[in-house]
Amino acid sequence: MTNITPSKPIQDLLDRASGLDQKEGDTRLKAVVRDLLEQVFHIIERHDLTEDEVWGAVSFLGKGAEEYGLMMPGVGIEHFMDLVLDARDEEAGMGGGTPRTIEGPLYVEGAPLSEGSATMSDNEDEGERLIITGVVKNEAGDPLPGAVVDVWHADTRGFYSHFDPTEQNAPFNNRRKIRVGDDGRFEITTIMPSGYACPPGGSTDTLMTLLGRHAARPAHVHFFADAEGYRHLTTQINIADDPLVNDDFAFGTRDGLAPEITREDGVAKIRFDLELVSSTKGSGERSHRERLTA
Numbered sequence: 001m002t003n004i005t006p007s008k009p010i011q012d013l014l015d016r017a018s019g020l021d022q023k024e025g026d027t028r029l030k031a032v033v034r035d036l037l038e039q040v041f042h043i044i045e046r047h048d049l050t051e052d053e054v055w056g057a058v059s060f061l062g063k064g065a066e067e068y069g070l071m072m073p074g075v076g077i078e079h080f081m082d083l084v085l086d087a088r089d090e091e092a093g094m095g096g097g098t099p100r101t102i103e104g105p106l107y108v109e110g111a112p113l114s115e116g117s118a119t120m121s122d123n124e125d126e127g128e129r130l131i132i133t134g135v136v137k138n139e140a141g142d143p144l145p146g147a148v149v150d151v152w153h154a155d156t157r158g159f160y161s162h163f164d165p166t167e168q169n170a171p172f173n174n175r176r177k178i179r180v181g182d183d184g185r186f187e188i189t190t191i192m193p194s195g196y197a198c199p200p201g202g203s204t205d206t207l208m209t210l211l212g213r214h215a216a217r218p219a220h221v222h223f224f225a226d227a228e229g230y231r232h233l234t235t236q237i238n239i240a241d242d243p244l245v246n247d248d249f250a251f252g253t254r255d256g257l258a259p260e261i262t263r264e265d266g267v268a269k270i271r272f273d274l275e276l277v278s279s280t281k282g283s284g285e286r287s288h289r290e291r292l293t294a
């Protein structure tokens, strides 16, 4: 194993490559790029990577670019980001509320808005009926009138509208926004979603196989919650009786996010309250990641 990265010529190379010897440019980005390159140099040396392995990695990552939204949760970066945000909130005295968890890559802006309750399904889907009820409230337990819950989930085959390879999902099937009334309540009538796996043979699936891992998620329902004067929340519930509920390839399951399911007359029922933290404790807005708008 060589170890030339700490030497002066290579440290100088890192400075020049990241623009540290230039007046122009973004100081913060330069620092990040320098650290990133230095880590890559270390990895090449530490693992004695061959030329073929380095160029193989570049072409793998290039092909995987279109799957970055699956790769990020799959390798744990999206979940790690949640843990970092939790730790920052904790340090700043802004902890509490319903736990955040990953958004995933399949949100679509522009779902229909309804008041108080919504039927999610536009497609005929022969699945188990599911009713999710809850209250959007603050840390004192008071309801938050006017809060908006934005909900999306897969169909019984594990496909989402706008991303369905079979094109059988109507636009915005299983996607709704609900504005809650004075009691803070929302009620969602829908069909139990199915879990899903990454596209077989795609970059994420290939990497997971090489790591000896699977590339599947348990069934789940995504939520955004927003209310005037409160920090944005991105979260999801995992379906508690899915066999993968505690083995999500995307690391999305967290304590408090796999609520109990009761069944009555063939209807599954879930109660899930969303507790938001006051923005007087510090602003918290939704990330500005790229999202599809339809």
Ligand SMILES: [Fe+2]
Pocket: 104, 106, 154, 220, 222
């Ligand atoms: Fe999802």
